[in-house]
Amino acid sequence: MALNDIEVAQIKRCMNFFMEKRRPAPFIRDEIDLMYEIQDQSVIINEVRNVMGRTIESSIAKITFNRTQKGWKLFAKNRNDEWEGMFNDLIPTFSDAIKIVEDDDIGIFFG
Template sequence: MAFNDLDRKRIENAMVAFMAKRRPPPHIRPELDIGYRLTDQSVEIFEIRPQWDNPAITRERPFAKATYVRTQNLWKVFWKRSDLKWHGYEPAATVKSIDEFLAVVDADQYCCFFG
């Protein structure tokens, strides 16, 4: 089941604040930027870059994801490894809110999200 309107707005507000804090300066954004998307019960954060051999093509590389589990009232935190599969993020496998998820991504304790 997808988020209701109130939940979606709360998530979007949290994501806008996070993006304002973590996005690179405007002059760098054509070469490197970050974005997010809401899909069903998940929030995904991704890197946006031009393709190395054809700058006209823009590529998105997701690196962080949180999936809401309504029955348990918590968010599961994932990171994408080099095998291109989502794996649970061990320092904080679950969090109680979207703000906690964003704090975990921002802290990046094991350097899995931002390197």
């Protein structure tokens, strides 16, 4: 089941703060930028690069809501470009999950 309107509004609010902090400066956004999309019960964060006139999108993180267990699961891409869960336990709130991505203490999401 997809996220409801209240959940989507809360996610957008968190993502607006995240994007303010993490997006590149406006003068370079035509070369590299961040964007996100909400798909069903997931939020996917992508890096967008303009390389030799082509737009290349690379997924950085995916945060998926588990409605039955009432928590969020954080995923990152592994070297085979497959989503891999970051923690065994669910993260209680979306804002907690996006904070982990934002801080990126071990350089998994932003290098």
